Amino acid sequence: MKLITSLTSPYGRKVSIVLAEKRIECQVTIASPWEEGTIVTEYNPLGKVPVLILDDGKPIYDSRVIVDYLDQVSPVGRLIPSDHRQAIRAMRWEALADGIIDAAAIVVQERKRPPRQQSADWIARQQGKIERGLKQLSADLGERKWCMGDNYCLADIAVGCLLGYLEFRFPSHAWATDYPNLAALYARLNERTAFQETRPVEPVTA
Numbered sequence: 001m002k003l004i005t006s007l008t009s010p011y012g013r014k015v016s017i018v019l020a021e022k023r024i025e026c027q028v029t030i031a032s033p034w035e036e037g038t039i040v041t042e043y044n045p046l047g048k049v050p051v052l053i054l055d056d057g058k059p060i061y062d063s064r065v066i067v068d069y070l071d072q073v074s075p076v077g078r079l080i081p082s083d084h085r086q087a088i089r090a091m092r093w094e095a096l097a098d099g100i101i102d103a104a105a106i107v108v109q110e111r112k113r114p115p116r117q118q119s120a121d122w123i124a125r126q127q128g129k130i131e132r133g134l135k136q137l138s139a140d141l142g143e144r145k146w147c148m149g150d151n152y153c154l155a156d157i158a159v160g161c162l163l164g165y166l167e168f169r170f171p172s173h174a175w176a177t178d179y180p181n182l183a184a185l186y187a188r189l190n191e192r193t194a195f196q197e198t199r200p201v202e203p204v205t206a
């Protein structure tokens with residue numbers, strides 16, 4: 001198997017963490033989806049990372065499909081509960097975390113546009129999703145150790161990748177002080193090797 005991802009993608013990080021937690025061997029190719037002539041479009045018509053290329057050459061995307069596939073392919077350290085109702089709960093956590101990342105990534109891209117082309121309304125709409133989403137995550141987490149209770153699972157990985165992305169792209173955002181329970185979860189996640197080894201880093205440009 002080969003994973004095509006970037007060093008900054010929080011969705012790609014989610015897949016890398018799942019691979020590490022489940023001890024699945026996988027070749028990794030780093031590619032920026034934003035570069036002219038990127039190889040990403042050869043495997044994903046949407047031009048987005050991550051993409052997982054199976055041994056028979058078939059690509060799968062997006063990150064939610066990939067992590068589901070990986071969890072099925074190896075029984076080691078199951079990350080999606082086998083009970084369907086519990087699996088849906090875990091995937092809802094993932095959908096909310098990924099959705100907040102979607103909104104945050106739009107803000108990042110919008111701010112890269114020339115100032116006169118940026119839309120304050122569009123940015124405000126995304127910020128609303130981020131703020132409402134964080135509030136919901138914090139309320140859902142409550143005083144629990146992990147998102148789903150006593151067991152670490154995909155929900156925690158997804159939320160950890162979101163919080164890591166906010167820390168990376170929005171260092172002055174006050175989520176950690178506004179939501180101490182999310183900050184405590186994030187600290188707990190950062191004790192894990194899989195999180196430590198996949199921190200987002202800006203690629204070095206020549």
Ligand SMILES: N[C@@H](CCC(=O)N[C@@H](CS)C(=O)NCC(=O)O)C(=O)O
Pocket residue numbers: 008009010011033034046047048049050061062063064098105
């Ligand atoms: N829903 C997708 C989102 C993937 C995504 O948006 N990836 C970003 C990198 S963080 C990307 O490749 N963007 C390039 C583009 O939108 O053209 C997933 O979960 O894999």
